[in-house]
Amino acid sequence: MDESLQKVLADVAAEREAQNRTWGVQDYPDGTGVSFAGRAEESERACADAAASGEVAWRHILTEEFFEALAESDPAALRRELVQTAAVAVQWIQALDRRPGTRTPPEKLVRDRIPEVIVRSGRHPRTRIAEQHEYTSLLRAKLLEEVTEYTSAGAPDELADVLEVLHALAAVHGLTPDDLERRRAAKAAERGGFTGRVVLRLPAADEA
Known part of the structure; x- marks a missing residue:
């Protein structure tokens, strides 16, 4: 997923969260x-x-x-x-x-020590601290980025990046890594995992 799409989707997610905070979950007839x-x-x-x-x-x-x-x-x-x-x-x-003059500077959430790495390489990074209200949306965009990198390359190291973002998102919800693991284990005990390689054949649209 390219950075411009990630930025737009993060903006949309932030707007949806703002709507929920203002009006709650809305449900109207079509x-x-x-x-x-x-x-x-x-x-x-x-x-x-x-x-x-x-x-x-x-x-x-x-x-x-x-x-x-x-x-x-x-x-x-x-x-x-x-x-x-x-x-x-x-x-x-x-x-x-x-369009010239209307594009916002591209940006994304990075690991805390990435600016140090950039400085050691001789460059001068421009950074800012995310506001609390946008942090969750930026994490979600980061999760999409990391998952996309794994699905594109298939490198195991990319899974570690995915896990780091998941831990950060869990913390937003007040969960520790151990809390998250307990929830994973409980679901696995109830529904199983994926080691059995079971594939469910879904009904066609006209059969649903």
């Missing part, structure tokens, strides 16, 4: 359905016309995805469309960040 089918078709035509004339803009693409989501009443289909809508919004933010 309010979607066939009544929006006309708007979906209209936005699809508008996007196609703009593309054909070379005048397509992000608003055309996002509007098309948004109204396609509103036209869905089946929860599974609605979810797929909302994921596509969110992905386009994320792409739009990344495009904004790439």
